[in-house]
Amino acid sequence: MPSQLSRSPLALLPLLLLAACAKAPAENLPLTSSAPTTQISSVPALLSFADWRQALRAEALSKGIDAAVFDHAFSGIIPDPAVMKADSSQPEFTRPVWEYLDGAVSASRIGRGRVLLAQHNLMLREIEQRYGVDAPVLVAVWGLESNFGNNIGSNSVIRSLATLAYEGRRQGFWRNQLLAALQILQHGDIPSERMIGSWAGAMGQTQFMPTTYNEHAVDFDGDGKRDLWTSSGDALASAAHYLQTSGWQRGQPWGFEVRLPKQFDYFHADPEQRRTLAEWQALGVVPVGGGKSVSPDSRATLVLPAGHRGPAFLLLDNFRSILRYNNSTSYALAIGLLADNFLKPSEIQASWPRDERQLGRSERIELQELLAKNGFDPGPADGIIGANTRKAIRLLQLQQGEPADGYPNLELLELLRTR
Structure with a gap:
């Protein structure tokens, strides 16, 4: 819990x-x-x-x-x-x-x-x-x-x-x-x-x-x-x-998978940003499979659990309630x-980047130390990828012309090691 x-x-x-x-x-x-x-x-x-x-x-x-x-x-x-x-x-x-x-x-x-x-x-x-x-x-x-x-x-x-x-x-x-x-x-x-x-x-x-x-x-x-x-x-x-x-x-959904348009500004995929479904639609965010019947005024957060290479989800208020149970x-x-699959078969359509290795705790700490050394202010070097670290990563990604999804990976760490 x-x-x-x-x-x-x-x-x-x-x-x-x-x-x-x-x-x-x-x-x-x-x-x-x-x-x-x-x-x-x-x-x-x-x-x-x-x-x-x-x-x-x-x-x-x-x-x-x-x-x-x-x-x-x-x-x-x-x-x-x-x-x-x-x-x-x-x-x-x-x-x-x-x-x-x-x-x-x-x-x-x-x-x-x-x-x-x-x-x-x-x-x-x-x-x-x-x-x-x-x-x-x-x-x-x-x-x-x-x-x-x-x-x-x-x-x-x-x-x-x-x-x-x-x-x-x-x-x-x-x-x-x-x-x-x-x-x-x-x-x-x-x-x-x-x-x-x-x-x-x-x-x-x-x-x-x-x-x-x-x-x-x-x-x-x-x-x-x-x-x-x-x-x-x-x-x-x-x-x-x-x-x-x-x-x-x-009776309300927890969220649903979405498809993002080409040239999407990944700065919007920030857990701290919430928009109405109508606003997300205006940005070209489209539910996979037609989505679910939800008011266009419902507010949601766009989250990329594995960065821009993986699936994207719009997460509604009920998702936040589940996070209260386990954050x-x-x-x-x-x-x-x-819960969705109990009612009918429901699979994630986009592919996960299964070829990508996750950073270990010591590597996450090193990443934060190197971000700070390069002036990006990720907060404490504790291995926790929180809001400050994500913002620092986004700034580095923008500087490099990469999708600014705030997602830490080995390529990013190796880039910082060479700077």
Whole structure:
């Protein structure tokens, strides 16, 4: 699920497309509460884990957690080295968007989703009526987050979050998640022994983080508990509630593939620029296959996930709602394409540049350093291709007479190495 660790909608382009998707099905960090958090131990190395746990216990009890609930949840809990390894690892290479989509929108996942849409038709229609979120999109989220409930993780959520809150990065964030997890136990929705999830504490069939759970999980099946682990109804309705809160518009598309005219000014393909469909049409942007029935006043962003050599998409407000769930363009594309394919076969018409190698993290950092050295101001050299880096790349591309799509590639890096 989405995360406040993420940047503004549509801000992460191809090289960070998989930042929140560790695998397919994805393990994602959900959007969390914006409430400030208390950080008793800002330098955990100064405290033993036992002392840190005692300080946390005092804080939890002051927030209404029963002593018995806390003590039972932390019985036998020690830091998990595997969680720390996962938190600190920064893979050198990420899969390109086309490889991610190949796996996420596979024939087997499409087929299974169609079966489940029919099997749970009545439940899904009731959820759709109550929350205004289209059933195929919910089943697509279900499929990507947990392989339709078959892969919800096996880590103790309390142990994972305690490890991260004690010695991980962003300790305030993780401490807030840990306290929220204790509130879930206090509420009685699930015992601590069954509170399992990903290494980062994402839980259940729709992979909610604890703060997201507390804000958006619902008891759809009416058994008195919000059970995202074993109740598909609760999990899907909770995802619908979240997307509803994120502004989902029922019956509206997420976006569609488009064809660009020759000599198109790729400066318009900027995630920060939004225009009406009528304005895009005036620029010669044409929907592939006739597009979908959408008001010409609807606003959309033009995105090229693999640069000007790959497919182009106009992305509408519902795409932005999916990004609230997981701020990864590849993930949101997968949700939209998977949902479309549940209803009828739908393939991307343009070809992906499968012959193009993605830049590794160290190469992205080098690219940013060289852009700065040449006066293009890409922002910090952190390997993240954000708005400032894209603008710097566009300026370099314009200077070279190349399509200014803001897309980093090996050719661009090699050019800068020779300057």
